[in-house]
Amino acid sequence: MAVFTEVGFDEADALVQRIGLGPLTELRGIEGGIENTNYFATTASGHYVLTLFERLGPQQLPYYLCLMKHLAARGMPVPEPVADPDIAPPADHPLSIPADAPCEFLHRVAGKPAAIVQRLEGKSVLAPTAAHCAELGRLLAHMHQAARDFPRLQPNLRGLAWWNDTAPVVLPYLDAPQAALLRSELAYQNHVAASSAYAALPRGPVHADLFRDNAMFATDSDEPRLTGVFDFYFAGTDTWLFDLAVCLNDWAIDLPTGRHDALRADALLAAYVTVRPLTGAERALLPAMLRAAALRFWISRLWDFHLPREASMLKAHDPTHFERVLRERSHPSAAPLSWPVASGLAQAA
Ligand SMILES: Nc1ncnc2c1ncn2[C@@H]1O[C@H](COP(=O)(O)OP(=O)(O)OP(=O)(O)O)[C@@H](O)[C@H]1O
Ligand SMILES: N[C@@H](CCO)C(=O)O
CATH class of the missing domain: 3.90.1200.10 (Aminoglycoside phosphotransferase (APH), C-terminal lobe)
Structure with a gap:
């Protein structure tokens, strides 16, 4: 299992409650993946994936998380990240936002930068036709x-x-x-x-x-x-x-x-x-x-x-x-x- 950093139930519960997802009912480390620590997190409001970033930091992560949000907002089937209500999104400046401008989708868990995104349904197909x-x-x-x-x-x-x-x-x-x-x-x-x-x-x-x-x-x-x-x-x-x-x-x-x-x-x-x-x-x-x-x-x-x-x-x-x-x-x-x-x-x- 690619769990590089252990996350306690209480800490994850505090995060999901603070960002409005309701109490945590299940937290399970995910097998597979070689880059980040991933957990399935189920709360009263739905199914999510909690990712702790092991190598990436606040300089790079806003680009990825905001891109996911951008694509999801345009109807693409990508996991929508959940925002921290205490962080204001950057002022609207459509032509260019610096990659490392503050990002409302970036959280902190167990001392690591973290994201919580919607869990997709389905299964990977490893032998595609x-x-x-x-x-x-x-x-x-x-x-x-x-x-x-x-x-x-x-x-x-x-x-x-x-x-x-x-x-x-x-x-x-x-x-x-x-x-x-x-x-x-x-x-x-x-x-x-x-x-x-x-x-x-x-x-x-x-x-x-x-x-x-x-x-x-x-x-x-x-x-x-x-x-x-x-x-x-x-x-x-x-x-x-x-x-x-x-x-x-x-x-x-x-x-x-x-x-x-x-x-x-x-x-x-x-x-x-x-x-x-x-x-x-x-x-x-x-x-x-x-x-x-x-x-x-x-x-x-x-x-x-x-x-x-x-x-x-x-x-x-x-x-x-x-x-x-x-x-x-x-x-x-x-x-x-x-x-x-x-x-x-x-x-x-
Ligand atoms: N949004 C999601 N919805 C459903 N399942 C997910 C989601 N994100 C991750 N997973 C599950 O977690 C597993 C590991 O995730 P991922 O592939 O992102 O790991 P990683 O270590 O970040 O990346 P890498 O593929 O680069 O090794 C996936 O195989 C998948 O089963
Ligand atoms: N997809 C990559 C791993 C994650 O980047 C590989 O198969 O080497």
Whole structure:
């Protein structure tokens, strides 16, 4: 169970009562997750998730929590955070609010910054079909559009700068072929990021970690129905294409080999472009962003695996999975632009 910090019942009860959710009836640590401490909290008024942030602080958290509120207010199925009635929201200034401006959704529990958000119904589907991928693709495009007018700015904190800083930290743990792959891919991604095609990519607030285990589907329906997506704590302002690539690399991959699954990838992409067609620059850079997304999670998994933190019980994700995905994506025969959807349905916007 990823409970890094124990929370007493009385302390959680005091918080939920103070913010108007009524008395706490149940508090249960959640298994799974490797970043934060999570508890299911049930009160007289409903079901919630209490998250204590282990690495993030008041400089970064307002962006994530306010983004969730912004998306929920626009009808997106994301957990709505609950505000502290004693903290005034920042004065309305729609064009730009500093990322670290005070935030009414940020609480303090057991000495840690904390949030309490609505609990989503449903279950994650870890072996998605093309129909699940289509649901996800559609929602992703709608979220990109709904976040367009989000007024806070914060870069993706697990973006290129973090890869450049973290690669030297993990390199000593790699064998020679792995080290060569990491170095060459990083050089390639720095080159791509400096290009005019990359500068032309549309961008905005993105989830940046929308894996299968961060989405829920209804359990009472024969047809796949997405009930929501959560865990926005790696969100940031980045290219929409990178967000799409993160999803393709997790939802549309053959897990044992790391190979791309054309049926699921086409379904995800086709549903996405039905809502928001890709631009020419996006179609051209999709292969590069699939590599970037694989590199991002290879590096973070290497970092978590070789430099772990303490937890009550914690299972680090396997870094070699994303090494395989990256090798597949950077292999000369990898040609995602031959996907029918990439050459057919996706017209320049
Ligand atoms: N809003 C929510 N509604 C329902 N369940 C949730 C919600 N938030 C978290 N959970 C449950 O808690 C588990 C752990 O949450 P999460 O994935 O956010 O952990 P984490 O440690 O913050 O993130 P990571 O996925 O980065 O390791 C999820 O798998 C899910 O079962
Ligand atoms: N989704 C990430 C973990 C949390 O960021 C991974 O699978 O490596």
